[in-house]
Amino acid sequence: MTVDNPANGILTPPRMGDLADQLEGAIGTMRQWGIRIPPTSRLPEIVKLLRELVSEESFPECASRRAMIAQAARDAQEFVEISWVLPDERLRPLRRNLQQAVFGTLGHTRDRAYQYQSELWTGATLTRSGAFTGVRMDGPEGTNPDFILKNATKEYAVEVKRPANLDRARDRVSKAANQLRNSRYHGGLIVVDLTDCLDPESRDLSGRGPFNTARRTRVAAKVEELTNAVRKKVFDDSSERIRRRWSHVFGLVSFVRTTWWDLDDLWQMHLLRYVLRIHFWRGVKDLRYWRAQWLAELIERGIGETGHQDMGGGEIAFDRSRG
Numbered sequence: 001m002t003v004d005n006p007a008n009g010i011l012t013p014p015r016m017g018d019l020a021d022q023l024e025g026a027i028g029t030m031r032q033w034g035i036r037i038p039p040t041s042r043l044p045e046i047v048k049l050l051r052e053l054v055s056e057e058s059f060p061e062c063a064s065r066r067a068m069i070a071q072a073a074r075d076a077q078e079f080v081e082i083s084w085v086l087p088d089e090r091l092r093p094l095r096r097n098l099q100q101a102v103f104g105t106l107g108h109t110r111d112r113a114y115q116y117q118s119e120l121w122t123g124a125t126l127t128r129s130g131a132f133t134g135v136r137m138d139g140p141e142g143t144n145p146d147f148i149l150k151n152a153t154k155e156y157a158v159e160v161k162r163p164a165n166l167d168r169a170r171d172r173v174s175k176a177a178n179q180l181r182n183s184r185y186h187g188g189l190i191v192v193d194l195t196d197c198l199d200p201e202s203r204d205l206s207g208r209g210p211f212n213t214a215r216r217t218r219v220a221a222k223v224e225e226l227t228n229a230v231r232k233k234v235f236d237d238s239s240e241r242i243r244r245r246w247s248h249v250f251g252l253v254s255f256v257r258t259t260w261w262d263l264d265d266l267w268q269m270h271l272l273r274y275v276l277r278i279h280f281w282r283g284v285k286d287l288r289y290w291r292a293q294w295l296a297e298l299i300e301r302g303i304g305e306t307g308h309q310d311m312g313g314g315e316i317a318f319d320r321s322r323g
Contacts (some may be wrong), residue, residue: 006095011073011269013056020050023076026083033090035099042113043079045106048074058266066269067195068107070259074271078121085127094120111164111196118162118193119146121210122299129302138162140178145179149295153321156250156295157188164196166229173230177246187250190234192313193258205260211270219258219274227276235280242280250292253277275300 009279024182027043037043049072053059059066079102086094100114103219117173123146131149145157163169173190180188203220205215212263242249255275262268277296 006282011271013053013059014266016050016073017054018081019073019076020047020054022080023047026080029083029086030079030098030102033086033095033098033101037096037102040105041102042104042106042109043102046076049106049172050076050254059269061259061266062178062250063204063206064216066206066266067259068260070204070269070283071270072106073269074257074259075117077271078124079130082117082120082124085124094123095117107210111162114196115162119160121158122191122303123147123194126299127302129298130146132301134286138256145182145185148185151291151294154186155184156291157182158191158295158299159184159188160191160193161195162196162294165199166226169194169197169226169230170233173233173252177234177249181246183249187292187295188248189250189299191254191299192227192230192254193256194223194230194254195258197226198222198256198258205258206263207260207271208263210262211260215260219256219272223254223256223274223276226256226279227252230254231278249280251277251279251296253296253303257314273303275303 023043027037027047031037042078049069059069082098083120086098091311097116097120101113105115113308126147126149130158136184136241145159145162146259147158149156149158157180159179161172161176162168169192173192176190176192198219199222205211205219207215231252234243234249234252236243253275255273258274260270260272266279277291277300279296
């Protein structure tokens with residue numbers, strides 16, 4: 001971890017000032033893109049909150065206040081990371097989605113804004129992973145995949161979803177699979193941000209003493225449970241193979257964000273991330289197989305390049321050749 005980068009490692013009250021500086025820089029970059037960010041909206045509010053924390057000796061004991069601070073710090077990190085990879089050209093789809101993402105006020109931000117934030121942040125992680133990432137410019141909004149990755153002469157589609165609950169997650173995964181169906185792509189992959197599907201106990205893992213295996217295991221089990229529920233939309237357990245109409249979907253990457261404090265020492269805040277990837281294409285090890293594996297690993301690596309501390313990821317693999 002890079003100690004002098006506030007988007008990395010452990011966050012303490014004094015480091016909030018550095019994060020506020022970086023968020024102010026990100027706001028300036030987005031305004032140069034023509035994005036409207038009113039002074040009373042979410043991001044300027046976050047800058048103000050982070051600066052207020054700098055002189056504090058520790059984070060507050062009030063759990064709801066800590067939850068607000070964690071959300072503010074996470075939003076700040078993600079918009080900083082988004083701003084780092086914005087291209088010089090003001091691409092219309094990115095500009096439109098970025099304007100949607102900055103809406104809301106601290107503590108009162110609609111799901112739609114966070115959906116766009118997750119989409120843009122995933123695109124930023126892909127860029128940071130070294131992928132040649134693009135956006136599809138033609139067609140109406142909602143019909144194209146969010147991002148296009150290129151490998152040699154082939155194009156791969158990536159669709160990002162951030163559902164508010166498990167029922168909506170199933171619906172969003174089905175919709176994503178449909179959006180990836182296009183003969184111009186060699187294959188596609190679905191990324192699902194399941195953070196909002198977590199129960200309150202899994203969102204805040206605070207406890208007495210260091211972060212322990214029991215808390216880690218609890219979240220890992222919950223993420224696997226959520227991921228298995230949505231992967232059944234494209235993978236048929238009865239035949240142990242991907243559903244025929246969605247054979248173009250190579251896999252699914254899910255992730256969640258969670259937070260923990262040591263309640264005996266509120267000097268440090270830890271923003272955690274858990275990533276789980278599933279490969280659906282596991283047949284003959286041909287070019288398609290290796291490209292499917294490359295695609296899932298690329299996205300997992302990109303998410304891993306961010307400053308959120310890693311809880312340790314995992315993989316679930318299903319063999320499409322059986323049955």
